[in-house]
Amino acid sequence: MKRISIDPITRLEGHGKIEIFLNEEGDVANAYLQIPELRGFERFCVGRLAEDMPNLTNRICGVCPEAHHIAATKALDALFHVDPPPAAKKLREMFYSVFFATDHTTHFYALGGPDFVMGPDAPAAERNIVGVIKKVGMDVSAKVLKMRHDGHHLLKMMGGRPVHPNWGLPGGVSRGITEEQRQEIERLGREAIEFARFSIQLFNDVVLKNSAYVDLIVNDAFTHKTYNMGTVDANNKVNFYDGMIRITDPEGVEFAKYHAKDYQKHIAEHVEPWSYLKFPYLKDIGWKGFVDGVDSGVYKATPLSRLNTSDGMATPLAQEEYERMYDTLGGKPVHHTLATHWARLVELLYATERWVELASDPDIVEGPFRVLPTETPTEGIGQVEAPRGTLIHHYKSDERGVLTHINLVVGTTNNTAAMNMSVRKAAMGLIKKGEVVTEGLLNTIEMAYRAYDPCMSCATHSLPGQMPLEVTIRAADGEVLHQLEQFLPER
């Protein structure tokens, strides 16, 4: 039996370690994406004051601190049994919409976009944001930089600090905004809507008008018919900040709809001996392995999943684009992993429209911005849609508000089973009867999991870089047959 290992260069760089096992016939039997686990976060938090959590948990992740901050703040609302006033909820959602728009921009232009704009066969050195700019025009770079700049500026203005907001409190937020600030948020939001429309036009011109790319999106190698998860509002429209969690089956029929506080009734976690990661699945269906279909409890929680589980978008322009996406791809639900990039742009447009909608509401400068908690704290669960999936914070405390238990289900975790399936399927297309198509193997496997916008470590960062990958293909006796590498340092 052959074993193919895509190894990062050290244990600590294990963010993208992939192992592929071949069967006797030389075909792919299994593929595993392995990720090292950061140790001891729960132990680190137990014994601390619950109200510290929005400021502690936003340090778990270098990519989406705002998502952890808001999820933690909502968990505290529940833990302290307090309902924030309307202005505070609107401000939180507006803050969150700005974050979402900024984050999705980064993914599209820096990460997902290059696969399409440059093409999957482009050399790795060109498949990056600079390659995109070279191809589609220099003025795009200034637009992207402005979008990120405006987003960070507003998050700092509202959240209180340039990084790691210290704003959310049980029962509300620490301060409101002035009328002058509201006007600035609204003005920049209107410009952000134009940026989102421009991004969709770019996707239209560069990707959708190229039949080779459309073929790639709908290619079976990137397709999994799983259940989908997302948060919806009272009208079953996509919402990032609050609502019920809705799960639809592979045919698009509602399978479950529940409040986040009941998540443990619906979701269980499977453990594999080869990974520290947990693999969440639908309890009522059960764990049937890394397989798709209506009988498998595997689900996805991605931008595409959110669109699949909802009945539409709550803002007009995003709704138009939602309809166009499903019309183009043959109706709902869509199971093509690479369509996640398109769904992300629909969400980008929604986030900017929602941002302006909330900024146009005069109530958000009026206040009050907080209700003081008066009840004894017990247990609280808070949820948001993180850019990369449904995020749940669950805390228990003693009567003083000292934490006794915490559990987090982070966005990427929801998708760990599906990501493994995607990696396996991508590998299957390139390895047949012992013949390994080395050309494009790394790119294709990377594309398969990059669509999920995975954020593996949720914590450490060290010096920045791209994901190093090294593929070692070995015969059963350990002999190295092929060696492929990408983004590795010169040695």
Added chain:
Amino acid sequence: MALTEGGEGKTARTLIVGLGNPLLSDDAVGLRVAAALRERIPPDANVDILEDYRGGLRLMEHMMGYDRAVIIDALLIDAPPGSLHVLGVHDIPTQRSASAHDVNLPTALDFGRRAGAQLPADKDILLIGIAAADVETFDENMTPAVEAAVGEVVTAVLAHLGLLFAV
């Protein structure tokens, strides 16, 4: 749009960025050095000090409007914990990121310059890496060897900036 976010009306031309996660053992070393430098660098030295945890695009954006930058971070390298490694933009030994959600620094700088941002030249960006023993355990304490290195790194940065004997 002002493409000088890092400047924001200040006259400072040097930026020091301490990178790290304060909760992940040795990963905090860049932040600890930045905090120590804040105590040592006179306010009129034209130096801004910043703590962040994000590399890539965000790090590039911080540097906009500055003439030179010093970036201090934990380094995963086969070297004794606490040892100091001075690097240029293009010789980061382990091109690694916590997530696939970013680009590397040379690419980010290239992108920023193409967008018209005023950024320090590559030769004026200094990366100081401190070899870490543990960046995977949630702990507010660093390992002893890395803790002991903080003073040395502070001295090295002050010397680099010509501020070693500043009062």
